[in-house]
Amino acid sequence: MEVSHVYDWKSAEVRLQEYWEKQKIYAFDPDDKKREIYSVDTPPPTVSGKMHIGHAFSYTQQDVIVRYKRMKGFNVFYPFGTDDNGLATNLMIEKLKNVKASKMERKAFVKLCIDTLKEIRPGFIGDWKRIGLSADFSIFYTTIDEHSQKISQESFIELYHKGREYRKEAPIMICPQCQTAIAQVEMEDVEKESNLCHIKVKVETGEEIVYATTRPELLPACVGFSVNKSDPRYKHLIGKKVKLPLTNREVVISHDDSVDPAYGTGAVYFCTYGGVECIEWLTRHPGVEPINIMGINGKYNEKAGKYAGMTSNEARKEIVADLEKAGVLVKLEKIKHAVNVHERCGTDIEYVATPQWFIRYLDLKDDMLEWGSELNWHPEHMKNRYNNWVQGLKWDWCISRQRVFGVPFPLWYCAKCGEIILADVKDLPVDPLVDKPKKACKCGSKQFNPEHDMLDTWATSSLTPQIATSLFKDKPIYKKLLPMSLRPQAHDIISFWLFNTVVKSQLHYDKNPWKDVVISGWALDPHGRKMSKSKGNIVDPQIVLQKYPADSLRYWAAGSKLGDDMPYQEKDLVTGVKTVNKLWNACKFGFMHLEDYKQGNATEAVDQWLLAELHKVVKECSAFMDNYEYARAKLEIDKFFWITFCDNYLEIVKDRLYNPAKRGEEARRSAQYTLYTTLFTVLKLFAPIMPYITEELYQIYFKKKEKTESVHICSWPSFDADMIDTHKLAAGKVILHVLEHARRAKSEQSKSLKAPIKKMVVSAKIEPDLFSAISEDLKATTMCEELLYKKLPPKSEAEIEHDIIL
């Protein structure tokens, strides 16, 4: 058997990856009628740059699980998609191509996006292949492709017909500088200095009170005035009218829980819209109509009176001056507070009311909690995040976005009567900017205004189970794919991707999209801090993989249990490399002695002990893997392989393998059988974690014996409970004890491990027959010339005793 001296992982990884693709090792078989299906709702990574180490971390964890299931005999449905219909992609294209979506024709920008994505996608996906992800890459989708658009638009139409969708005016965030709608991810908090204006107002009772605000310019849009009913200063004024300065409008003073008597003056005015608190205040005070004084361009309109045409900053100066002139400005108090600004230009964001589409679901809170509890969460505590999110929901789901790139709404408005015209499902996907409705409106008009907005990216990515499985819509197996077996993902998007997927699935099908949920943690920097560009502590997996085998990166990732964040330390990869090499070397040794191997069985007691340990490990690992505890399984395999097998067993059998003349041919055959069985089993146990090295070793030797194309479709080792024989395990304890103390005795005297031992007396509780069955091996391994045994009485406190004379 020619096995090269060292494992050349760089060439092996490329070669094996090609082999897997060519042989379709990870292919889902849609025509298989026998095997049970294990389906995975693979997270489609966002195409916004390169893969980062956190991806390698969490995708490895899910891949270990999936590989285990495949070996357990499941017909694995493991699709792969990319998420590229969202803002992140939009921004990436703008940066990459140095363009501005807002300054381009929508059609041209969308085309640019789609073309650019096509270019960069293969390289992006290559990173996932590189880490050994065993997805079936032929089951592929992107969240912007026609198939996904169709499903997303179909979902919109269906939920509209179910009465779950409505359109109404709602505040959105805009940047008055860039004159564009912005999303939460584009915002950042900045500590700013500001003036808290104390302004005097007159109550109808004749009393004067003072309220405090940082947004005095919104006075023309003031819709309410609140105090806290527990505040003795103002309690008696609730229900009374107050006259606002300058405009002389009157609003009613009400109680509101959010008003903190200790802040400012304890009296607050609410405007449409000063911020989130004003929006929330409005929802708590039904019947109050907003006064929309700002347009989407960030400028005040005619409702602002003399301040029309100004921005907030301009209006603020004017109003403060006017208030002072009117003698109602009590004081300007300098304060520092956190302000939300647009991260690109640093401008304070504004809230402007525009028509938006919503999915009505606030009425389903109790159901949502129920749906969440029906999922099997791993780890269990991640369910709290879901529950926490549901309990905190305050608004329906706003699914419209004022953007140019994404999945369009499949609808138009009749230019004459305003009727909503939905696209025909059979015509999907449609772009209302380009396409036209096929029929005239009920009112007879043939003039339509398209909906310009895009669907929220989550409205599409919450449909990944449907998007992936409906690729097999024409096959009978389609019905068996939903609900899917597993949703793997990281914990940061439980409240987005996971939650929204559950909601959509329930609204469409009245059932959950999957059975099990596994949540992985994050890769942190070596000091346990989150990686971020601004901290400059990002670890680039491409660089890592030039230096270390993918298996070692996976070995590291598989060492962290689900949900736990893990600091990335380069030394942990070194441990992986060592394990890869140890496997290589142990197999090299094994293959050398297995050249003439024929099927046999274990006749020697030491071999029977090793096999008992092996069965024990298989049993434990299988139980751990079934429970998605791959990290604990890994620990057990590691311990068995390195310590029990390499450090101890291999040292013991060398004598029998090298010296058949002395020990007999049968003793060698027994060792060969044990070696073959154990090595093959160890490779299979390690295969989900380290797919490359295990495959390489399988191809070199085992394939011709086992006849299966790849170790990754070999069946997971089974165990025989009868094999876990307590007598054999007790003998093993004696073996290990003797080896340890013989080695220690030599080490203490600074002697070589090959130094002879004159005499050794061992006492233990195993039967003398059993001891003599292991004594030849023990003598050879410890270089002991005379080995004697005394059986200890069953009641003896000591389990094993020894006396060693060097």
Next chain:
RNA sequence: GGACCCGUGGUCUAGUGGUUAUGACGCCACCUUCACACGGUGGAGACCGCCAGUUCGAAUCUGGCCGGGUCCACCA
């Protein structure tokens, strides 16, 4: 402010009522080349964050405190 997670040798980590408290890296000493020095053997190194409580017995359960982190909400 709400919720959740975590605090174990220098570093990272396993362990969820009874273990001489796991392993890795690092450190010290020794051993060589017949699988592997990316190796082997042995060793030093932990009052298991702090304080109470439950228990015959607590790293492990309960309460409080301190420290770190994450998600959500953030004060006109």
